[in-house]
Amino acid sequence: MSLIKNNIIIRDSWNHLDDDTPLSAEGKVIVSLKRWQSERKLLMERQEPLGIRLKSAEGAEMISDDLAHFDLIALEFPIFKDGRSYSTARMLRERYHYKGELRAVGEVLRDQLQFMLRCGFDAFEYAGKTIPEEAISAFVEMDKFYQTVGDWGRT
Amino acid sequence: MYVYNLVDQSLVNQRVQQFRDQVRRRLSGELNEEEFKPLRLMNGLYLQLHAYMLRVAIPYGTLSSKQMRALAHIAVRYDKGYGHFTTRQNLQFNWPKLKETPDILADLADVQMHAFQTSGNCIRNVTADQYAGVAVEEIADPRITAEVVRQWSTLHPEFSFLPRKFKIAVTGSKRDRAAVRVHDIGLIIKINEAGEMGYEVIVGGGLGRTPIVGVTIREFLPQQCLLSYLESILRIYNQIGRRDNIYKARIKIVIHELGAKEFTRRVEKEWKTIRDTAIDLPVGEYERIRAFFAPLPYQSLPKNDAGFSHLKFENQDFSHWVRGNTLPHRQSGYSIANISLKPIGGIPGDASAKQMEVVADLAEKFSFGEIRVAHEQNLVLPHVKQTDLYSIWNTLKEHNLATPNLGLISDIIACPGMDYCSLATARSIPLAQDISNRFSNLRRQNDIGELSVNISGCINACGHHHVGHIGLLGVDRKGEEYYQVTIGGSADENASIGEIIGPAIPYDEVVDAIERVVETYVDLRAKNESFIDAYRRVGKQPFKENLYVTN
Amino acid sequence: METKVISANRLEDGIVVYITKDNNWSECISDAEVFNDEAACDEALSKAYTAEEACIVVGSYLVEIEQKGVYYNPTKYREFIRVIGPTVRPDLARQARS
Ligand code: SF4
Numbered sequence: 001m002s003l004i005k006n007n008i009i010i011r012d013s014w015n016h017l018d019d020d021t022p023l024s025a026e027g028k029v030i031v032s033l034k035r036w037q038s039e040r041k042l043l044m045e046r047q048e049p050l051g052i053r054l055k056s057a058e059g060a061e062m063i064s065d066d067l068a069h070f071d072l073i074a075l076e077f078p079i080f081k082d083g084r085s086y087s088t089a090r091m092l093r094e095r096y097h098y099k100g101e102l103r104a105v106g107e108v109l110r111d112q113l114q115f116m117l118r119c120g121f122d123a124f125e126y127a128g129k130t131i132p133e134e135a136i137s138a139f140v141e142m143d144k145f146y147q148t149v150g151d152w153g154r155t
Numbered sequence: 156m157y158v159y160n161l162v163d164q165s166l167v168n169q170r171v172q173q174f175r176d177q178v179r180r181r182l183s184g185e186l187n188e189e190e191f192k193p194l195r196l197m198n199g200l201y202l203q204l205h206a207y208m209l210r211v212a213i214p215y216g217t218l219s220s221k222q223m224r225a226l227a228h229i230a231v232r233y234d235k236g237y238g239h240f241t242t243r244q245n246l247q248f249n250w251p252k253l254k255e256t257p258d259i260l261a262d263l264a265d266v267q268m269h270a271f272q273t274s275g276n277c278i279r280n281v282t283a284d285q286y287a288g289v290a291v292e293e294i295a296d297p298r299i300t301a302e303v304v305r306q307w308s309t310l311h312p313e314f315s316f317l318p319r320k321f322k323i324a325v326t327g328s329k330r331d332r333a334a335v336r337v338h339d340i341g342l343i344i345k346i347n348e349a350g351e352m353g354y355e356v357i358v359g360g361g362l363g364r365t366p367i368v369g370v371t372i373r374e375f376l377p378q379q380c381l382l383s384y385l386e387s388i389l390r391i392y393n394q395i396g397r398r399d400n401i402y403k404a405r406i407k408i409v410i411h412e413l414g415a416k417e418f419t420r421r422v423e424k425e426w427k428t429i430r431d432t433a434i435d436l437p438v439g440e441y442e443r444i445r446a447f448f449a450p451l452p453y454q455s456l457p458k459n460d461a462g463f464s465h466l467k468f469e470n471q472d473f474s475h476w477v478r479g480n481t482l483p484h485r486q487s488g489y490s491i492a493n494i495s496l497k498p499i500g501g502i503p504g505d506a507s508a509k510q511m512e513v514v515a516d517l518a519e520k521f522s523f524g525e526i527r528v529a530h531e532q533n534l535v536l537p538h539v540k541q542t543d544l545y546s547i548w549n550t551l552k553e554h555n556l557a558t559p560n561l562g563l564i565s566d567i568i569a570c571p572g573m574d575y576c577s578l579a580t581a582r583s584i585p586l587a588q589d590i591s592n593r594f595s596n597l598r599r600q601n602d603i604g605e606l607s608v609n610i611s612g613c614i615n616a617c618g619h620h621h622v623g624h625i626g627l628l629g630v631d632r633k634g635e636e637y638y639q640v641t642i643g644g645s646a647d648e649n650a651s652i653g654e655i656i657g658p659a660i661p662y663d664e665v666v667d668a669i670e671r672v673v674e675t676y677v678d679l680r681a682k683n684e685s686f687i688d689a690y691r692r693v694g695k696q697p698f699k700e701n702l703y704v705t706n
Numbered sequence: 707m708e709t710k711v712i713s714a715n716r717l718e719d720g721i722v723v724y725i726t727k728d729n730n731w732s733e734c735i736s737d738a739e740v741f742n743d744e745a746a747c748d749e750a751l752s753k754a755y756t757a758e759e760a761c762i763v764v765g766s767y768l769v770e771i772e773q774k775g776v777y778y779n780p781t782k783y784r785e786f787i788r789v790i791g792p793t794v795r796p797d798l799a800r801q802a803r804s
Contacts, residue, residue, distance in 0.1 A: 059394060080193070080316070081193070081276065081316055081398075082316065082398060083276075083314070083315065083316025083317060083393055084393060084394055084398075086312060086313045086393070087390050087393050087394050090313055094432065095428060095429075109190070111177070111193075111194055114312075115310075115312040115315055115316075118312035119312045119313055129185075141169060141172070141173045141176075142166065142169040142170065142173060143169070144162050144165045144166040144169060145166070145310060145312075146162075146166075146306040146309055146310070146311075147311055147312065147434075148433040148434060149311075149312055181717075181761075182718065182761060184759070184760070187758075187759075188758070188765070202715055202720055202764065203720075204722075204784070204788050205720075205721070205722055205791060205792070206715070206719065206720035206721055206722075207719070235798060249792075250720075251720075252718060252719035252720065253717065253718050253719060253720060254718045254719070502794055502795075573784060573787055574787060574792040574793055574794050574795075575792055579784070582794075584792075584794045585793060585794055588794065634781070634782060634783060636783070
């Protein structure tokens with residue numbers, strides 16, 4: 001798995017934390033919604049950046065009051081055909097004005113990247129088979145669109 | 156007609172390039188079939204029984220002569236010289252080669268056409284009344300709305316991976332020719348008391364395994380709010396539509412499970428939060444699009460031309476065709492000429508490249524270069540002078556395009572069925588041919604009057620069997636072709652789903668059975684009572700009794 | 707076991723093909739290798755999957771056939787139509803059959 005951000009491959013400084021892996025004092029971690037709900041206090045006391053991971057059935061409104069606590073939100077695509085996270089992404093950006101990293105995780109394939117980008121994702125855990133450098137070209141295959149989406153202050 | 160600007164054109168061109176690269180990656184093995192399938196489907200390319208099939212989008216059924224010629228050219232150059240017009244106003248090529256598909260799409264792009272979203276779990280090619288802009292009783296032209304919806308839905312980043320496919324239809328007439336009540340969303344253009352334009356919004360209609368007539372969730376939506384309202388509906392559907400069971404994934408099931416009231420409440424709530432964002436088009440954009448559909452430079456002509464009346468008087472065949480296949484036009488002295496793609500015993504909806512060229516020529520000469528495709532799988536020359544009808548008819552006749560059977564029993568809707576389609580459980584076309592042959596006598600057809608026979612080769616209902624006055628659904632009974640008969644369906648403003656009237660019958664007995672149903676109607680009808688009206692009056696019992704009589 | 711052949715569609719043009727004795731693909735069912743036992747079937751299927759990976763064909767599967775005179779015909783009507791082409795377009799028929 002490679003992480004694509006701003007059209008380049010970067011080293012991932014975040015850790016996805018399983019629900020039963022103990023929380024250490026240090027390191028940037030991404031936790032599940034469930035863990036956030038049950039260990040909220042503990043997580044807020046940590047001095048490290050925090051990320052949250054939503055399953056495709058977990059909508060933006062479940063965390064809309066808590067956005068200030070997150071530096072990263074990861075939205076899952078359990079299979080590429082499950083398009084719910086596209087809606088979640090747009091709502092986070094456009095309705096709740098979330099400005100931090102919005103990361104696509106799960107079955108994140110080359111030919112979906114551009115749709116994701118346009119919905120407001122800015123980081124991609126690329127799961128395709130081809131080299132990620134090649135997948136980046138998907139972002140520039142098209143530059144003309146009809147919809148005014150993803151209007152969330154990207155420059 | 157709408158003409159692409161630079162944005163439209165480069166979007167389509169870029170998409171062709173993108174698909175060319177995807178095909179290259181597939182042929183080189185970089186993509187396997189599982190990965191490639193959704194990509195090809197998003198460009199209208201299926202793999203059917205005998206070969207690939209390319210479904211070309213004909214947005215809201217509007218074509219120019221130039222576009223029709225391009226389709227004819229593609230049929231000859233890349234295919235086997237013909238194409239099939241579908242119930243979604245599209246055109247299918249049955250034999251394209253994968254490696255040539257990018258070239259076909261490039262040829263289409265040259266004439267401002269594409270195959271976007273004619274497949275896949277996305278918003279499909281939008282359909283509309285084939286008489287848009289010309290029907291006498293029309294309130295407003297649905298093509299402006301349809302073009303707005305086409306653009307908005309094309310490569311929509313949020314709604315390209317919906318739970319299931321999503322179909323939108325628009326009409327601007329009281330008389331519904333676009334079957335809006337059996338679409339995922341149906342829009343009926345209305346003018347309110349203040350004289351403003353808007354829409355009645357109908358949601359959750361559909362055919363397939365669970366046929367159902369849609370429900371109105373809003374009586375009047377102001378026109379400028381259209382896109383934000385559509386986004387609200389689609390967003391709710393995208394989030395809560397079922398993804399665990401393909402047969403329960405359409406929006407109609409959401410509405411069934413939530414109830415129309417709760418569904419409406421959620422849509423309205425969502426809409427409140429997005430209606431004032433940038434989603435809706437500025438008025439100027441509607442006006443820009445509207446300008447493309449401005450009235451054409453018609454001549455002012457008398458309502459009735461003496462020469463034309465004389466020709467009708469002189470030539471009975473011509474007069475039959477005029478009576479059967481043409482309709483009055485908004486503009487005095489003009490007509491709407493329907494071109495039947497249902498010759499007696501022919502394949503419903505099929506047109507040869509030569510026929511496409513003939514229609515393109517006629518349109519160029521006599522109809523401002525415009526052609527329409529009707530969801531009944533016929534073509535239309537929308538604006539022809541009465542005085543030109545005779546020469547049009549003569550040309551059509553030469554090419555087997557002048558059967559005067561519009562709306563009659565031989566004007567059968569049939570999906571490709573098992574002759575082409577990999578999902579089929581039985582054939583549709585040969586049955587349509589047999590029925591057409593049985594009722595070949597036009598005098599008899601006219602005596603029977605308006606009667607639609609719709610045939611589908613499987614439960615997917617591409618042949619709209621549920622909404623045929625008589626519907627036939629092909630099923631497989633231990634390897635034999637059987638057909639389930641429904642009666643009383645209708646796709647118009649009084650939409651209804653046909654009732655199954657008993658066990659399915661084998662192929663060889665279907666035509667006789669249909670004949671008995673028709674005879675039952677002829678025997679019991681009141682004066683001037685159509686089949687569907689008679690059925691609604693007497694119910695299914697008399698038909699049922701006679702359907703299963705064996706001799 | 708019923709008598710079977712293996713069919714697929716050719717990747718580049720989608721045309722119906724059958725696996726042959728010399729491990730090729732033919733448009734004619736009369737060239738097809740006929741299988742009567744499971745083991746041979748499985749072996750041939752795995753060859754077919756290799757051909758899929760090699761981008762020669764897509765969607766290979768077993769087709770049940772029966773002998774009719776000198777011909778082998780598929781038992782299922784759908785498969786029969788795949789052999790002969792659309793029944794409504796005899797002019798496009800692939801192969802003359804009994
Ligand atoms: S109704 Fe069934 S058989 Fe007919 S075209 Fe649709 S999927 Fe194919």
